[in-house]
Amino acid sequence: MTQPKDVTGLGxxxxxxxRGTSFEGTLAFDGxxxxxxxxTGKVFSEGILILGDGAEVDAEIEVGTLIVRGGTLRGxxxxxxLIEIHAExxxxxxxxAPQIDIDKGCVFEGKCTMVKAPExxxxxxxxxxxxxxxxxxxxxx
Numbered sequence: 264m265t266q267p268k269d270v271t272g273l274g275x276x277x278x279x280x281x282r283g284t285s286f287e288g289t290l291a292f293d294g295x296x297x298x299x300x301x302x303t304g305k306v307f308s309e310g311i312l313i314l315g316d317g318a319e320v321d322a323e324i325e326v327g328t329l330i331v332r333g334g335t336l337r338g339x340x341x342x343x344x345l346i347e348i349h350a351e352x353x354x355x356x357x358x359x360a361p362q363i364d365i366d367k368g369c370v371f372e373g374k375c376t377m378v379k380a381p382e383x384x385x386x387x388x389x390x391x392x393x394x395x396x397x398x399x400x401x402x403x404x
Contacts, residue, residue, distance in 0.1 A: 277310075282317040299334070309343065316351065329360075331369075 277294035280286055285301035292308045299315035304322055306312060311328045314320060318334025328345045331352035340346060342360035350368035359376040 276313075314352065 278296045280298045280300045287303045289305045295311045297313040299317045301319040306324045309327045312326045313330045316333035320336045322338045324340045331348045333351040335353045337355045340358045345362045346360040347364045350366045353370035357374040
C-alpha cells in the first residue's frame with residue numbers, strides 16, 4: 264500500500280526546538296524545522312519553518328515556506344513559496360510571499376505583500392515593499 268503524499272509540510276522534522284527551550288542567534292537549515300519554544304534572532308533557509316503551539320518567536324525570517332500552526336511570531340517574514348497562518352497562530356509584523364493563507368480566527372497585524380519572487384532581505388527590500396501590496400489587520404477576539 265502506498266503512503267499518501269504529505270501536502271501539509273509536516274512530514275519528517277529535521278530539527279525541533281521544543282517547549283521549555285530557548286535559543287538566541289542565527290538559525291540556518293535544510294529541510295524542515297519546528298519551533299515550539301522561544302527563539303530570538305534570524306532564520307535563513309530554503310526549507311520549511313513550522314511554528315507550533317508554544318512558539319514565542321521574535322525574528323527576521325527568510326525561508327522557502329513558513330507554517331504558523333500556533334504560538335506568536337513578531338518580526339518580518341519573506342517566504343519564497345508560501346506563508347500559512349492557522350487559527351491558533353498570531354503574527355505581528357510584515358509578511359511577503361507569492362502565496363499567503365490566513366485562517367479565520369488567527370491574529371495577523373502587519374503589512375501583507377504578495378509578489379511573484381521576493382528578493383532576499385539582505386539585498387533590496389525597498390523594491391519588495393513597492394510591489395502590489397495591501398494592508399491587512401485581522402484581529403479575531
